[in-house]
Amino acid sequence: MVGKDITIGQFLAVDTALHKIDPRLKLIAAVASIVLVFVYGGWALLAYALFLFAVLIVVRLPMLPVLKSLRTVWVIVVITFLLQVFLTPGEVLWHWGFLSVTDTGLFNGVVFSGRVVLLVVLLAALTMTTPPLKLADGLEALLHPLEHLKVPISRITTVVSITLMFIPKMLDQSSKLVRAQMARGADFESANVLRRVRDIVPVLVPLFVKVFHDADELAVAMDARSYNSGTVRTRLYPMKIGALETLLVTAFILASIALVFI
Amino acid sequence: MRDMAGAAERSKLQILVEELRFEYPGASAEALSGIDLEFQQGMLYALLGRNGSGKSTLARCMNGVLAPGSGRVMACGLDTSCEAGRRAVPATVSMVFQNPDTQMVASTVEEEVAFGPENLGLEPDVIRRRVDDALGLVGISDLARRQPLRLSQGQKQLVAIAGALAMEPTFLLSDESTSMLDYSARTRVLELFEKLRGMGIGVVHVTHFLEEAALADEVIVLDAGTVIARGTPAGILTDPSRVRSMGLDPLAVTVVAYELGKLGHSVPEILDVKELLAWLYA
Numbered sequence: 001m002v003g004k005d006i007t008i009g010q011f012l013a014v015d016t017a018l019h020k021i022d023p024r025l026k027l028i029a030a031v032a033s034i035v036l037v038f039v040y041g042g043w044a045l046l047a048y049a050l051f052l053f054a055v056l057i058v059v060r061l062p063m064l065p066v067l068k069s070l071r072t073v074w075v076i077v078v079i080t081f082l083l084q085v086f087l088t089p090g091e092v093l094w095h096w097g098f099l100s101v102t103d104t105g106l107f108n109g110v111v112f113s114g115r116v117v118l119l120v121v122l123l124a125a126l127t128m129t130t131p132p133l134k135l136a137d138g139l140e141a142l143l144h145p146l147e148h149l150k151v152p153i154s155r156i157t158t159v160v161s162i163t164l165m166f167i168p169k170m171l172d173q174s175s176k177l178v179r180a181q182m183a184r185g186a187d188f189e190s191a192n193v194l195r196r197v198r199d200i201v202p203v204l205v206p207l208f209v210k211v212f213h214d215a216d217e218l219a220v221a222m223d224a225r226s227y228n229s230g231t232v233r234t235r236l237y238p239m240k241i242g243a244l245e246t247l248l249v250t251a252f253i254l255a256s257i258a259l260v261f262i
Numbered sequence: 263m264r265d266m267a268g269a270a271e272r273s274k275l276q277i278l279v280e281e282l283r284f285e286y287p288g289a290s291a292e293a294l295s296g297i298d299l300e301f302q303q304g305m306l307y308a309l310l311g312r313n314g315s316g317k318s319t320l321a322r323c324m325n326g327v328l329a330p331g332s333g334r335v336m337a338c339g340l341d342t343s344c345e346a347g348r349r350a351v352p353a354t355v356s357m358v359f360q361n362p363d364t365q366m367v368a369s370t371v372e373e374e375v376a377f378g379p380e381n382l383g384l385e386p387d388v389i390r391r392r393v394d395d396a397l398g399l400v401g402i403s404d405l406a407r408r409q410p411l412r413l414s415q416g417q418k419q420l421v422a423i424a425g426a427l428a429m430e431p432t433f434l435l436s437d438e439s440t441s442m443l444d445y446s447a448r449t450r451v452l453e454l455f456e457k458l459r460g461m462g463i464g465v466v467h468v469t470h471f472l473e474e475a476a477l478a479d480e481v482i483v484l485d486a487g488t489v490i491a492r493g494t495p496a497g498i499l500t501d502p503s504r505v506r507s508m509g510l511d512p513l514a515v516t517v518v519a520y521e522l523g524k525l526g527h528s529v530p531e532i533l534d535v536k537e538l539l540a541w542l543y544a
Contacts (some may be wrong), residue, residue: 012371013409131369165367168411217364223327224357225378225425229349236376236389 010065010168011131017248018129023138025249028127030159032253037118040260041111047259049118055252056125069124070117077113084109127164130152136161137239154233162218166211173210177203263544275462276301277324277355277433281333284319284487296333299417303432304462306455308475308495311484312509317468320484321354321435321459324466326351336433353382356426357435361442362418363387363411371421372397372406378429381453400454416447423454433464440467440474453479472499472513495532 018026033052040048056066070077111142127135136157143153178188186199222228282297294316299325300305309317322328323335326348334343338354341347351524352386356378359365372393379389397403400420405413410421417441426434436455442446452474455465459479465517467474475481476495483491483498490508491498499505519532532538 015411131373133368133373135272162367169363171275214364217359217361218367218519220327220375221359221365224325224352224359225429226349226352226381229353229381229383231381231383233380234383234386234389236378236386236393238386259358 010128011164012062012065012128014062016061016129016220016228018061018125021129021245021249022239023130023134024070024141024239025241025245026126026130027135027138027142030122033122033173033256034119036256036259037115037122042107044259045111045114045118048256049114051256051259052118052121056121061125061129066129069120073116073120077116081109081113084112097164130163132161137163137235137257141239162215166215169209170211174203175209177207270501274337275432277301277338277466278336279324279333280336281319282320282330282335283333284323284331285314286319286403292331292487294323294331297476297484297487297489299482299489299492301433301464301466303464303506304459305464306459306477307464307466308478309466309468309484310470310472310475310481310508310510315362315484315509316487318437319487321357321437321466321468324433325355326356326434327357337423339359345371346541352378353429353478354431355432355433355435356429357427357437358419358422358439360438362422364420365425366410366418369409370406371402371408371410371424374421375424375428378425382429392430397426399427400424402449414447415442416450419451420454423451427458429539431463436465436467436469438468438470440469440471440492448474469544470510472505472510476513483510485509488507495533500531500532 036048037045053063056063079115085101085105085108086099088102088105088108090102092100092102093106096103130138139160140153140157143151143157147153178186181202182188186202187195188199269405277300279297279299279484282294283292284294285292290292297316297320309320311317319328323330323342324337324339326335326337326342329345330343331346332350334341336342337347337351340354342350361435366374367377376482377394378387379392384392393406394403397406400423402417402420402424405421413421419442423434423439424445434455436451438453444452448471455467456477458465467478469475476499478495481491481493481495481498482489485508491504500512500516500519502517505512513533515532515535517540519529519538523529528539530537532541
């Protein structure tokens, strides 16, 4: 159904080594990896992709949900690939009418669409191994210096965590609405695109109404538990960075950077 | 001087609602039109009324979520007219809502229960004790490591109640917290409310179910933003025609007892089938 394939942003309640790492370290590693994904090209990017997947397999992160998260962006991946393949000038390998495939285009297509894939995999790995509230705590700690510039970091990170938390709820709700509409004759698998678009409107409108209503209720429920008390929030489990996890994450980042010498 | 100190101490154990008026922006009528009420610690109150009568709005004003339009709410000595008062109130007047799904913020039950104490800036060991106490009190210690979203609706509501109790409140406000639960979960929540009353916590339960209201020490009925009845359950709920006039569905047992009374029998005020049977066989 609609939302079951969307795994990005959803926490996965399994016990892996990544789950145990401090959210701040994971965020630093994720940002470093994202930067490297854009820095690397060609064989270095391929090597980095293999390295990332090897790390995820070694830490025993279930790969099926990670790969499922790609289903949400396959259209972007394909469009990126095709645009690069057909619109990049270079030595022509094949042509048909006005369409021509160049060697540079093919190379760029693989690199650019590969970057999109890696970005999604990295974000999925981060959100699947870090509960939204912990992710917000990590973000808040890392961005804390911006509080001095009057940036409401605490509020922003709470919005991020709640947005992540709402993804599965929205998916669940959309599945219910789709089922309800299908029971009344809506056809979401029709070959007719116009009909599919027409049938999706009765799902989107109540979905957004429900989500806004739920968001409002959640805000009230949070206020009712002193979220707006004005006190600096403490934690049941204060964040602590251990020596071993620091070592592992540093090794991961250094190994990632070392690939540039391949 | 001692009287003044005594009054101040007493005010910390009660919620005083004085001439409270509230109107939602853009609404054609006031949601609350001059409410005067007093709630004492260690009592179980049932707040009844038809849809739109102002029950939830009153509860939210008592919890400091809503500021009074005019009038005053003094919740455990805190004036909710000012922002500082409203911010402080949830620490002593906790609240649980109808839908547990829209109250969850954390990925494990213990973190969910810890959310309130964390917002109070308490030390981790104090938060730990409060979480353990609240989970134990509600009887869900075994769920501590579970994901709230994977629990049954009844379990989720118990988690929400534990989250409210972890604030160690003087009062617990329940805004139709039993309305989405099945019979066994409702029974468990109601037993918990009675337990809390026994521990000296004041419970204000907003409900549509008269059988739940029958368990209360005091019943308050609202209609169109005003209090139209207040008294013991026996005093208010045993007259079916009066109950119907308030827009409520009378308990079947009270209808039977009332009809027996009309036939000339001297039936005492009865709210429970067992009481009726006991009287019939007596």
